[in-house]
């Protein structure tokens with residue numbers, strides 16, 4: 001895929017000419033470990049952050065949720081910013097923040113209703129069941145109009161961070177979003193979304209590209225508003241065969257990274273590093289496809305906990321940086337269990353070499369005790385130090 005800038009339409013964003021001014025209005029960054037690791041530096045210790053670090057394991061989050069619905073939190077910049085800062089205020093050991101929002105705001109921008117039901121998670125009451133349903137999706141999505149609240153939340157959060165740590169922007173990957181849009185929510189069998197891939201491969205690719213265009217515009221808008229790094233979450237990548245991953249899931253992800261980088265370059269922006277978290281896409285052949293940031297546009301790959309960092313490093317070679325990959329349930333392991341596992345896995349990571357961003361292999365879960373999260377961060381600081 002070519003990355004020549006002329007083929008991508010520049011989204012209609014109000015920050016398009018103002019990003020320099022906006023960037024200059026932010027306090028200088030005091031902790032750049034994350035950004036250095038994402039450039040491939042073997043940093044003095046691993047920067048650490050945790051997927052879903054703002055969320056239901058935190059009493060201060062639950063307190064806010066008592067009086068505001070989930071999407072109200074996403075759509076109100078002051079609330080989204082407050083929730084993003086909660087883990088940063090509580091844990092001075094965190095080296096990054098991630099803006100409070102959800103991957104499902106993209107299907108919303110495409111015109112689909114998305115509800116967050118208390119015990120069920122996301123529900124899309126009118127899923128896409130056949131290609132004729134594509135007609136229901138909005139044609140030319142204006143991300144500023146639909147999702148401008150996210151850009152505002154980002155600018156506000158950069159101010160609130162006062163340079164403590166960098167701010168990560170994100171979106172869902174097209175395949176994961178397509179899965180939600182076709183299933184109508186979470187799924188065990190992926191019956192509807194995977195039957196799309198088998199029955200309607202051409203229309204599936206059309207849908208994936210449509211989603212990818214909105215994702216790319218959304219990421220560009222986040223960077224212009226102040227996001228300093230980006231992550232694309234392909235949470236359901238592991239549901240695909242390696243062949244399907246290469247045919248359906250990866251190409252729209254590559255389209256996104258190339259489009260984002262190309263538009264930013266065209267605007268004179270220095271650009272940001274991008275992470276791809278393709279959970280469960282762990283075939284060695286898949287890792288080989290992801291080994292070269294120059295072709296994929298992804299500087300860093302997020303790993304889940306089912307792979308070993310040394311093994312992955314062999315498969316991907318030296319060019320790409322890695323993020324991960326503590327088992328999220330280690331946080332239920334008690335102080336000693338946490339320390340033992342952080343020490344063990346940190347040694348593997350240091351041997352693997354290259355840029356390493358410490359993280360869990362998936363999001364932190366609701367029943368984790370906040371003090372155990374604090375202890376985990378403490379242990380990563382101690383054991384990820386390079387001699």
Ligand code: CP3
Pocket residue numbers: 050051052053054055056065070098099100101102103104116118120121122170186233235362363
């Ligand atoms: O702290 C952060 O990481 C930033 C905010 C964030 C949320 N969702 C907030 C959230 C991020 C980065 C996401 C990404 C997201 N959302 C993903 C990709 C990462 C992953 O976990 O695989 C996915 C698949 C979703 C979709 C989604 N949103 C689900 C399946 C659920 C319900 C289950 C759950 O984990 O809670 C959500 C809800 C959600 N998104 C909550 C939060 C804090 C909890 C909602 C609540 O308060 O009721």
